[in-house]
Amino acid sequence: MTNIKPNIVLIGTGGTIAGRGDSSVNASAYDCSILPIEEILASVEAAADIANIGAEQLFQMGSENFDSEQLLTLGKRISTLLRREDVDGVVITHGTDTMEETAYFLHLTLDSDKPVVLVGSMRPPSALSSDGPLNLYNAIVVAASPQATGKGVLLVCNDEIHTARDVSKHSTFKLEAFSSPYGPLGVVVEGRALFYRAPLRPHTVSSEWSIDCIEALPEVGIVYAHGGIRPATIKAMCDSGVAAIVYAATGNGNVARQLIGSLRQARSKGIHVVRASRTGSGIVVRNGGQPDDDYDWLAAGDQVAHKARLLMMVALSTSAAGSAQHARSDTAALQRILQEY
Known part of the structure; x- marks a missing residue:
């Protein structure tokens, strides 16, 4: 045969x-x-x-x-x-x-x-x-x-x-x-x-998405944590028109105190904030390094920053969560996506 x-x-x-x-x-x-x-x-x-x-x-x-x-x-x-x-x-x-x-x-x-x-x-x-x-x-x-x-x-x-x-x-x-x-x-x-x-x-x-239904991908940026990082980095990212910022943080998604205000301000403008880690492995725990519920931020789980960026781009491509006006439920939906995928 x-x-x-x-x-x-x-x-x-x-x-x-x-x-x-x-x-x-x-x-x-x-x-x-x-x-x-x-x-x-x-x-x-x-x-x-x-x-x-x-x-x-x-x-x-x-x-x-x-x-x-x-x-x-x-x-x-x-x-x-x-x-x-x-x-x-x-x-x-x-x-x-x-x-x-x-x-x-x-x-x-x-x-x-x-x-x-x-x-x-x-x-x-x-x-x-x-x-x-x-x-x-x-x-x-x-x-x-x-x-x-x-x-x-x-x-x-x-x-x-x-x-x-x-x-x-x-x-x-x-x-x-x-x-x-x-x-x-x-x-x-x-x-x-x-x-x-x-x-x-x-x-x-x-998957929840199909390439045949995606015509454009929103901009999502990554800010890489380092000692002495300044709020101007966050402001520049916000001014570039991103729908979300993935913060490649130190350790378990820790955020330097001088950045917290800038990241909260970004969220108040409708820009989603995702805490990831620059370590390359491990899990960023929600409400661990920062009070995500209070700040309406997201945690990337075990996904590295550059892939959390792609997941956010795909998720926001078919969601109203990236618009200037959004409900807290959008954050819950995005956190579920980061958790499941």
């Missing part, structure tokens, strides 16, 4: 995986986003044994340049592809700088249980021991695996399979740059995707 191979669409967006250095020892200094997706795919001939692969170039840029426009364009294109009966999964090659953010946005907004996998590399294809080809091969393996169905958007790097909700980049150059606070969902070994757990928080088909 002939095995029927799944149909996978490969979308290129640029990044290190599409980069080129002047020499084979340029692993950190190189030109980003040079190679077209067809050339990247051609370097992984073994992938043709796994799936029927079509490729298209959507962007050609470093992911540090991604903004709401790219997120929406990419999400809507993937949504269109996933509705096709002749598409079984999607793989996106992506710069590693903001790959976890794009993955989480898609995790929240794609209304499909088909596998979607993001992949990048820490070394360009021109470098000695580039990780790009194997990462891409492994990503295609995962996208073609029936076990990946229903697990939301995944990120594959360094032989590990991560859920988009948890994964973050933690190194500027190491191949093991990505990790999750609760560990990976699984690994890829010798061309086999091995899963050991599944994400339990709502995503994709169980």
Whole structure:
């Protein structure tokens, strides 16, 4: 009996995986986003044994340049592809700088249980021991695996399979740059995707949002805590027109006393305030470091600041909670979202 191979669409967006250095020892200094997706795919001939692969170039840029426009364009294109009966999964090659953010946005907004996998590399294809080809091969393996169905958007790097909700980049150059606070969902070994757990928080088909219904994303800013931070930082963020401020606080969402007045004033203007932590892991407890109920603030739970930002952008995109006049119940709804997702 002939095995029927799944149909996978490969979308290129640029990044290190599409980069080129002047020499084979340029692993950190190189030109980003040079190679077209067809050339990247051609370097992984073994992938043709796994799936029927079509490729298209959507962007050609470093992911540090991604903004709401790219997120929406990419999400809507993937949504269109996933509705096709002749598409079984999607793989996106992506710069590693903001790959976890794009993955989480898609995790929240794609209304499909088909596998979607993001992949990048820490070394360009021109470098000695580039990780790009194997990462891409492994990503295609995962996208073609029936076990990946229903697990939301995944990120594959360094032989590990991560859920988009948890994964973050933690190194500027190491191949093991990505990790999750609760560990990976699984690994890829010798061309086999091995899963050991599944994400339990709502995503994709169980999410409250659909990319097809989102036409614009509100601005949400992040203020990073540091010793001696001044209220002028909060004022500047408010003046920029944000709908919410995520404060990447010290410790358990602690707020320096000189900022409390400015953040309360921001909330009085209709700008939501979310306490997160700059530590990178752990839980910011509501009414822990600050009296959130009294100030009508929000707590990010265990989510890192840059992902709490994306969750707020998605939540406010279809909610009146970002308007100048709002009820306290909007804060309750947003706190539930931060708690559940």
